[in-house]
Amino acid sequence: MSILTISHKKDHNTIKALIVGGGITGLAIAVMMDLAGIEYQVLERNEGNEDEMGSFLSLGPPVLRLLEQMGLLKEFEKISKPCSGMTIFDSECRRMGGLESLDKERYGYAYRTTTRPLFHKILRDRVPKSSLHRGKVVVETLQNPNGVSCKCSDGSTYYGDIVIGADGTHSLTRERLYTQLAELGKLSEADMEPSVYEHVGLTGISQPLDSKDFPVVAEENSEVQVIYTKELPCSFWYFPINGNRIAWSVNGQLQAPKQKLHAYSRTATSTPRRDPGATKRPHLRHSSSFSSTISSSALSQPSHQKVHDDWLATAPDFEEEFQELLDARCLVGVGSVRDFLRYTSREHISRVDQEERLYKTWHHGRIVLVGDACHQHLMIGGQGPTQGLLDA
Secondary structure: OOHHHHOOOOOOOOOOEEEEOOOHHHHHHHHHHHHHOOOEEEEEOOOOOHHHOOOEEEEOHHHHHHHHHOOOHHHHHHOOEEEEEEEEEOOOOOEEEEEEOOOHHHHOOOOEEEEHHHHHHHHHHOOOHHHEEEOOOEEEEEEEOOEEEEEEOOOOEEEEOEEEEOOOOOOHHHHHHHHHHHHOOOOOOHHHOOEEEEEEEEEEEOOOOOOOOOHHHHOOOEEEEEEOOOOOOEEEEEEEEOOOEEEEEEEEEEEEEEEEOOOOOOOOOOOOOOOOOOOOOOOOEOOOOOOOOOOHHHHHOOEOOOOOOOOOOOOOOOOOOOHHHHOOEOOOOOOEHHHHHOOOOHHHOEEEEEOOEEOOOOEEOOEEEOHHHOEEOOOOOOHHHHHHHHHO
16 A cells, blocks of 8 residues: 555554664654654664663763753763773783873863663653654555655554664665665665674673772773783773673674675675785684774675674673683783673673674665664774764
């Protein structure tokens, strides 16, 4: 049934904007539309376990200025700590270098650290329950000159004037839009390449810790500390946060990239997006958002292992994959990184294979993509939420 046919029914929904995705970017757009007096509905696939999963994020002056304009800065300051800087250590906890945080007097705002669940709750509490629909998996997106429609897996359909695809790295909005454009011969060749996952990340948040054993949690400011050396295959990051807890992440590069085909993909062995020439190292490689050492031959023979792409799912066993890092001396408490991770409930640790990618097509007709749906970043320091908020 077409949008034109349905739009003449007397009981049709008269909303203006359909926001697919109730993550940080989608909810931020909803809050902004509310302030601007624009009607909207948010369609979120998850049922409500966002408060249990995720790790830290660090937001700087551009985003904090935006939060102030949205009337959320004071709330954000209550759930965050000022970031005093970052220090990098080797596996024996010897200082290798560091960075100072931005000067508040010069930039107007200081970097602040918090957790994704806490920030998500601030945004979620600003969206009326009548406008946030959970358990809505959008399976069909249609558009014509009269408007748009989103059909969900439960049989419900929503109508409006525009669709905003804020549904993240594995955006179904992008999947359907690109499939339609590919059939029309309007999708760029770069966007037809399969997804290539080169990076891996673990995230978690510790239980409340005793400040006698972990003095860092009692400090007013939060310093980012990283175990990151040439010898180790990956890096361990941690941020002290409110509530005497520590948010942490492990980041690395996979030995062999994993590849995922889409309905619009050109071929499973597309030309690599990365610089060729380097040889593979055993186990994992160092994570870096500035360069890659994956060889052309490695990408032409991608791994067919399972792609872990749901950060709300409990991480599978990672002992063997991260053994070297887990054995390293930890920067907090006494013992190894493995000893420290025991303070995080196993079911609250997530593992995600990651892709760095900038798509060429961000919009077509009445459908627009924002955030991770059109540009994907590594899970380090909140790059994804930062760029998504600036998109909004």
